[in-house]
Amino acid sequence: MSYEFYYWPMIQGRGEVVRLALEEAGTDYVDVAREPGEGDDNRAAILKILQDTTNEHPPFAPPFLVDTDNNNLMIAQAANILLYLAPRIGMISDSEADQIFAHQIQLTVTDLLMEVHDTHHAVASALYYEDQKEESKKRSENFIELRIPKHLAYFETILANNPSKSGWLIGDSLTYPDLSIFQMVEGLSYAFPKAFDKVSGTYQHVMALRDAVAARPNTAAYLASDRRIEFNTMGVFRYYPELDS
Amino acid sequence: MSYEFYYWPMIQGRGEVVRLALEEAGTDYVDVAREPGEGDDNRAAILKILQDTTNEHPPFAPPFLVDTDNNNLMIAQAANILLYLAPRIGMISDSEADQIFAHQIQLTVTDLLMEVHDTHHAVASALYYEDQKEESKKRSENFIELRIPKHLAYFETILANNPSKSGWLIGDSLTYPDLSIFQMVEGLSYAFPKAFDKVSGTYQHVMALRDAVAARPNTAAYLASDRRIEFNTMGVFRYYPELDS
Known part of the structure; x- marks a missing residue:
C-alpha cells in the first residue's frame, strides 16, 4: 500500500476532500480508522499518533496521511495533504x-x-x-x-x-x-x-x-458505496432546521 | 522589483506573516497599498484587483503577492504565498x-x-x-x-x-x-x-x-520601523479588556 489515510471514521468532516481525491483517482489507500480495530473501528490508531509525545512532525489534528513509499512521511492538514498527493495521483498537472x-x-x-x-x-x-x-x-x-x-x-x-x-x-x-x-x-x-x-x-x-x-464513474461508485459516510449531525455540515432560514 | 505585496495598509492582519518573512529575508518588495495613492495610501490598488471580473486567477481576499519576475504570477492566501516565496528567499530549505x-x-x-x-x-x-x-x-x-x-x-x-x-x-x-x-x-x-x-x-x-x-537584526529593524503597523482594534488581534479574563 502506498498511502495510509487517517481521519475520524464516523464523519466526512475535514477529511472528505482527501477521500474524494483518492477515490476519483482510483488510488490504492487504506482508510486506517475505518479498518477493524479494538472497537467497531480503528480510531485508536489516530489517538495513538495524537498522543505520541516524541513525534518530530506531530499533527495538530486529523486528517493526516502517511506515504509508506516515501520513508513513512506523515502530512497533516487536508489542504497540505492534497498539495502533496495531487501531482502524484494525477489530480493536478505539473504546472x-x-x-x-x-x-x-x-x-x-x-x-x-x-x-x-x-x-x-x-x-x-x-x-x-x-x-x-x-x-x-x-x-x-x-x-x-x-x-x-x-x-x-x-x-x-x-x-x-x-x-x-x-x-x-x-x-x-x-x-x-x-x-x-x-x-x-x-x-x-x-x-x-x-x-x-x-x-x-x-x-x-x-x-x-x-x-x-x-x-x-469513480466518484459515482464511491458515493454509492459504504465508503462514503452519510452526512450526519456530528460532522462539519449538520442539518438543524432551526438554523436554515 | 521582484515582488509586489498587497494587503490592507492599516492592519497587520492575515498579511503580517508574509511581511515578516519578506523583512527577515531582506527581500526587495513593494508593499503596494502602503505606497502613496489616491488618498493617504493606495488601497485602491487592492480594490481594483478584487473588482476585476475578468481575472482568471482571482483572489478571494487579500493578502496577495505578484511575482513580477515570473509572468506577474498572482498568489493569494497567506500560507500559499509563503509556500511559494520561502524557498525563493531563503526562508526554508530545499528539502x-x-x-x-x-x-x-x-x-x-x-x-x-x-x-x-x-x-x-x-x-x-x-x-x-x-x-x-x-x-x-x-x-x-x-x-x-x-x-x-x-x-x-x-x-x-x-x-x-x-x-x-x-x-x-x-x-x-x-x-x-x-x-x-x-x-x-x-x-x-x-x-x-x-x-x-x-x-x-x-x-x-x-x-x-x-x-x-x-x-x-533584520526583524528587529523592521519592528522598530514605521513599516511595522502597530496592533490596533481593526486587525485580527484586538485588545478589548472585557474579553481578557
Whole structure:
C-alpha cells in the first residue's frame, strides 16, 4: 500500500476532500480508522499518533496521511495533504501556476469549512450545540445571507473565467479542487436546504460542476458505496432546521 | 522589483506573516497599498484587483503577492504565498519534508488566526464588535481556557522534539513558521495580556523562540520601523479588556 489515510471514521468532516481525491483517482489507500480495530473501528490508531509525545512532525489534528513509499512521511492538514498527493495521483498537472492556483482555491475551501463548522458552534467546539443554539442561530443567519453567496460567487467567477470553458476550475480537465467544490455544494444543500435552494440557481457553473463530478464513474461508485459516510449531525455540515432560514 | 505585496495598509492582519518573512529575508518588495495613492495610501490598488471580473486567477481576499519576475504570477492566501516565496528567499530549505512540515505548521497558524478573529466577531465579520459583544465574551472565555493552551502546547512540542535542539521549529536555523509563531505570541499577549501572562511561563521554548526572533537584526529593524503597523482594534488581534479574563 502506498498511502495510509487517517481521519475520524464516523464523519466526512475535514477529511472528505482527501477521500474524494483518492477515490476519483482510483488510488490504492487504506482508510486506517475505518479498518477493524479494538472497537467497531480503528480510531485508536489516530489517538495513538495524537498522543505520541516524541513525534518530530506531530499533527495538530486529523486528517493526516502517511506515504509508506516515501520513508513513512506523515502530512497533516487536508489542504497540505492534497498539495502533496495531487501531482502524484494525477489530480493536478505539473504546472506550478496550476498547482498554486489549485491550492489557493483549496485554502479558501478550508476557510469556508471552518465557517460552516462555526454556524453550529458559534461559541466553542468544546461545547454541545444545544448549549450555543441561540448564538449559532445568529451566526447561521449571517452566514446564509452573506457568506454562502460570497463563496459561491467566487467559485462561479473562476469557472466562468476559465479560458478553456471546460466547466472545470482549472484548464480543460478535472482537478482536485473541483471535487472540493462538489463537496461544498453537497454539504451546503444538506445543511441549509431551504436557504441553498433559494440561491443555487444563480450559480449555474457551480451547479453544473456538481453534476459533472457526481457523474464521474469513480466518484459515482464511491458515493454509492459504504465508503462514503452519510452526512450526519456530528460532522462539519449538520442539518438543524432551526438554523436554515 | 521582484515582488509586489498587497494587503490592507492599516492592519497587520492575515498579511503580517508574509511581511515578516519578506523583512527577515531582506527581500526587495513593494508593499503596494502602503505606497502613496489616491488618498493617504493606495488601497485602491487592492480594490481594483478584487473588482476585476475578468481575472482568471482571482483572489478571494487579500493578502496577495505578484511575482513580477515570473509572468506577474498572482498568489493569494497567506500560507500559499509563503509556500511559494520561502524557498525563493531563503526562508526554508530545499528539502520536501521540511517544506511540507513548515506549511503544515503555517496552516495551523492560519486556523488559529481565524479563531482569534472570531473571539471578537463571534457572530459575523460583517457586524460591529459592539453588536456581538456578549457572544464574543463567551467565545473568548473558551478560547482563553482551551484554545490558547492547546495551540501553544502544540508549538512547544514541535520545538522540544526538534532533534537538533536548535530552538527553531525545523532543523538548525530559522524558517518562516518561526516568524509566524513569534507573531502569534506578540498578538496573543497584546490581545489577552492577563490571560496570556498566566500561561506563557508554561511554554518556555515558545517564549524563547519569540525572543530569538525579536533579536534577529533584520526583524528587529523592521519592528522598530514605521513599516511595522502597530496592533490596533481593526486587525485580527484586538485588545478589548472585557474579553481578557
